[in-house]
Amino acid sequence: MEELDLSGDGGVMKKVLKMAKPDALAPSDELPLVDLQYEGILADTKEVFDSTREDNTLFSFELGQGSVIKAWEIAVKTMKVGEVARITCQPDYAYGPSGSPPEIPENAILIFEVELLACKPRKGSTLDSVAAEKAKLEQLRKQREEAGAKKEEEKKKREEAKAAAAARMQAKLESKKGGGKGKGKGNK
Numbered sequence: 001m002e003e004l005d006l007s008g009d010g011g012v013m014k015k016v017l018k019m020a021k022p023d024a025l026a027p028s029d030e031l032p033l034v035d036l037q038y039e040g041i042l043a044d045t046k047e048v049f050d051s052t053r054e055d056n057t058l059f060s061f062e063l064g065q066g067s068v069i070k071a072w073e074i075a076v077k078t079m080k081v082g083e084v085a086r087i088t089c090q091p092d093y094a095y096g097p098s099g100s101p102p103e104i105p106e107n108a109i110l111i112f113e114v115e116l117l118a119c120k121p122r123k124g125s126t127l128d129s130v131a132a133e134k135a136k137l138e139q140l141r142k143q144r145e146e147a148g149a150k151k152e153e154e155k156k157k158r159e160e161a162k163a164a165a166a167a168r169m170q171a172k173l174e175s176k177k178g179g180g181k182g183k184g185k186g187n188k
Contacts, residue, residue: 003088006078012071013088017113020080027077031119032063034076043088043109050103058117069094072112079116087112 001019006012027034035058040050052059061067063077071089079085091107100106 004078006074007071007093011090011093012074014075014078015086015088016083017086018082018084018115020082020116024080024082025119026080027063027116027119030121032122033060033120034063034116035060035118035120036076036114036116038112038114041111041113042104043111044105049101062122071110072114076114076116079114081116081118084113084115087114 001016003013003015006014025031037052037057038050038059039048039053041048061072063073066073069089071087071093074093075085075087088109088111090109094108094110095101095104100108104110
């Protein structure tokens with residue numbers, strides 16, 4: 001898979017290492033709580049500086065709350081449950097010039113291998129309300145598809161009618177031309 005520039009300036013690059021199933025859930029406004037496992041690697045030395053894999057723990061956070069580095073806010077939103085991705089982040093999207101944990105040098109480029117394990121509704125939301133919202137969105141999507149198909153069908157009919165009218169006009173013009181020559185030949 002190719003590497004994607006998620007930030008538009010090369011600051012957050014993502015390469016999918018393992019695709020999720022096509023129907024897998026993805027984080028959204030209704031499912032902002034995410035559980036993941038990751039391994040953090042210093043790009044220069046390839047040294048692992050942090051990992052949840054070693055002790056098989058989960059790292060959980062809510063998207064949009066600013067509780068993680070910018071690169072994660074950007075990249076995790078693009079993932080689906082079951083996906084594994086390599087996220088490379090420039091310092092401006094990681095810890096920046098200051099604020100780095102002691103094990104991370106200032107202005108380090110970081111690589112995270114992230115696996116999205118789950119995305120859930122915010123505490124207090126119910127899965128039923130999320131399911132209802134998802135069903136409503138699916139219904140709207142179907143309505144848009146049907147409206148688009150209807151417009152396409154109407155456009156096709158208009159084009160066919162134009163083509164038929166043009167063909168009739170052409171036939172009339174040719175019969176007039178042909179008819180005029182025929183009369184002239186018949187009057188010798």
